[in-house]
Amino acid sequence: EVQMVESGGGLVQPGGSLRLSCAASGFTFSRYAMHWVRQTPGKGLECVSTINSGGDVTFYANSVKGRFTISRDNSKNTLSLQMGSLRVEDMALYYCARVLYDSSAYYYDYWGQGTLVTVSS
Amino acid sequence: DIQMTQSPSSVSASVGDRVSITCRASQGISSWLAWYQQKPGKAPKLLIYTASKLQTGVPSRFSGSGSGTDFSLTISNLQPEDFATYYCQQGSSFPRTFGQGTKVEMK
Numbered sequence A: 001e002v003q004m005v006e007s008g009g010g011l012v013q014p015g016g017s018l019r020l021s022c023a024a025s026g027f028t029f030s031r032y033a034m035h036w037v038r039q040t041p042g043k044g045l046e047c048v049s050t051i052n053s054g055g056d057v058t059f060y061a062n063s064v065k066g067r068f069t070i071s072r073d074n075s076k077n078t079l080s081l082q083m084g085s086l087r088v089e090d091m092a093l094y095y096c097a098r099v100l101y102d103s104s105a106y107y108y109d110y111w112g113q114g115t116l117v118t119v120s121s
Numbered sequence B: 001d002i003q004m005t006q007s008p009s010s011v012s013a014s015v016g017d018r019v020s021i022t023c024r025a026s027q028g029i030s031s032w033l034a035w036y037q038q039k040p041g042k043a044p045k046l047l048i049y050t051a052s053k054l055q056t057g058v059p060s061r062f063s064g065s066g067s068g069t070d071f072s073l074t075i076s077n078l079q080p081e082d083f084a085t086y087y088c089q090q091g092s093s094f095p096r097t098f099g100q101g102t103k104v105e106m107k
Helices: none
Strands: A003-007 A010-012 A018-025 A034-040 A044-051 A058-060 A068-073 A078-083 A092-102 A105-111 A115-119 B004-007 B010-013 B019-025 B033-038 B045-049 B062-067 B070-075 B085-090 B102-106
Touching (some): A018 A092, A018 A115, A044 A078, A058 A068, A105 B033, B010 B019, B019 B085, B033 B062
Parallel strands (some): B010 B102
Antiparallel strands (some): A034 A044, A034 A092
């Protein structure tokens, strides 16, 4: 059974840092691109960052570029998101999601349960 | 970024009804569109991808159509477990963007 479990969320002050992790199981992690997607009541679902299967190609949304770093450890089946210079607008439920690649398009076929990031003083 | 606009924002329906939701992209995305279902407290679940391909395990009462900028999701014979919020997502270019959601509520 495909499973992804996020961890690392919590309360952090503006300007602070947090590291999210996603432990994957039930599939060959190293064969799949992975993504972080966040959700807020106000802005809805927002793609934050993606990393290819090998870990050498990454993309970031403009809203987090230069502040967040996505990485993966295929030997440990783990996806990470290092978040720095956190802002109130980064407060959200963060999901890791497995990429379903069809022709030239990306979709998300499995999601974790999410980890909540709260940014507040 | 490609903007995705769904309509309506909510729809009231009864079990057995046929429900249609539309999604419009701000620019052409070929057939690179997915639909997700989300229930409260749960992660989104992929229903349809590439406009009309049914994800494994998804009931056949769900169907999708469209190309270019205009797409639709249809739920025929609405079941009690289908009351949820539905999102479209373009898979064409980064950042992948989602619609704002359509809530299917019980009439």
